[in-house]
Amino acid sequence: MNKVMLAAGRAASGSPLADADQENCAERVNAVVSNPAPHERSRVADFPTESNLAMDRTGLFHPYVLVLLCESLVTASEVLLKLGARETANLPPFLPALQWIGASGLQSKWVWLAIPCMIASFVAWLWVIRALPLNVASMLASVVHIMVPLSCLLILGEHISARRWCGIALVLAGLVLVAAPRTATERLPVFPS
Amino acid sequence: MKIVTLLLILLAHSSNVAGQIVMKTALLATGRANRFIRFVIAIGGMTLSFFVMLGLLQHFDLSFLYPFQASGLILMAIGSRVFLGEKLGGRNLVAMAIIVAGVALVSTS
Numbered sequence: 001m002n003k004v005m006l007a008a009g010r011a012a013s014g015s016p017l018a019d020a021d022q023e024n025c026a027e028r029v030n031a032v033v034s035n036p037a038p039h040e041r042s043r044v045a046d047f048p049t050e051s052n053l054a055m056d057r058t059g060l061f062h063p064y065v066l067v068l069l070c071e072s073l074v075t076a077s078e079v080l081l082k083l084g085a086r087e088t089a090n091l092p093p094f095l096p097a098l099q100w101i102g103a104s105g106l107q108s109k110w111v112w113l114a115i116p117c118m119i120a121s122f123v124a125w126l127w128v129i130r131a132l133p134l135n136v137a138s139m140l141a142s143v144v145h146i147m148v149p150l151s152c153l154l155i156l157g158e159h160i161s162a163r164r165w166c167g168i169a170l171v172l173a174g175l176v177l178v179a180a181p182r183t184a185t186e187r188l189p190v191f192p193s
Numbered sequence: 194m195k196i197v198t199l200l201l202i203l204l205a206h207s208s209n210v211a212g213q214i215v216m217k218t219a220l221l222a223t224g225r226a227n228r229f230i231r232f233v234i235a236i237g238g239m240t241l242s243f244f245v246m247l248g249l250l251q252h253f254d255l256s257f258l259y260p261f262q263a264s265g266l267i268l269m270a271i272g273s274r275v276f277l278g279e280k281l282g283g284r285n286l287v288a289m290a291i292i293v294a295g296v297a298l299v300s301t302s
């Protein structure tokens with residue numbers, strides 16, 4: 001089993017394996033995954049092969065479209081929350097002692113529109129991590145750190161200074177560094193062409 | 194940036210992280226009652242985070258507050274190391290330093 005996975009990982013990382021070897025590896029991996037020995041079942045369950053990820057990946061259900069949808073929903077919910085917060089910023093708080101909690105924001109329709117967007121983004125994220133390895137999904141999800149500032153600029157009309165853009169770029173670089181795959185096995189193709 | 198603002202941002206993100214860590218322990222816990230209590234605490238933490246963030250949004254730009262969400266990643270890494278015993282690699286530490294630098298730049302803008 002280990003040798004099979006190692007060979008499949010080597011094939012994915014671009015090591016010089018002949019086409020016949022690669023096909024052989026894929027066949028053996030699929031054979032082990034479809035009929036694992038009892039002591040290997042728990043390890044096989046998370047192995048990203050075509051059979052483990054049998055789901056519709058066309059149109060809206062393509063993982064990259066789902067990532068874009070998910071992050072668009074996150075951006076929409078943040079912008080809607082900000083619109084609601086802006087609308088209710090001058091309303092008196094429910095409890096003066098708790099004025100730092102934005103419960104008065106619940107009086108805005110924008111906040112109530114934001115909540116279904118948050119829930120929908122969560123559901124879309126579940127679909128994404130079902131279809132993609134978590135490190136790839138996290139890296140793609142970093143696009144939200146560009147989408148939100150752009151939305152602030154274009155929709156909310158906020159001024160973003162050069163210094164703030166530099167800070168956002170640094171945060172994005174750090175997130176990409178965290179999410180980048182570390183090993184050949186992590187780079188294993190999820191969608192064999 | 195006032196110290197109160199910084200503390201509120203920290204409260205918003207740490208309560209969210211605490212909620213997620215407790216949620217993770219709830220998924221691993223045995224016993225229905227134990228699991229339910231942890232689940233309620235987790236939802237409570239996330240709800241507190243939502244309202245504190247809403248309060249902050251009433252006073253600050255979204256483009257100012259949003260990069261601080263990345264600090265949640267750092268809190269999450271520290272929390273999962275301390276409470277769940279998960280491994281924290283050298284590259285994660287470098288990434289954390291870059292994120293802290295980015296957030297510091299945003300907070301002084």
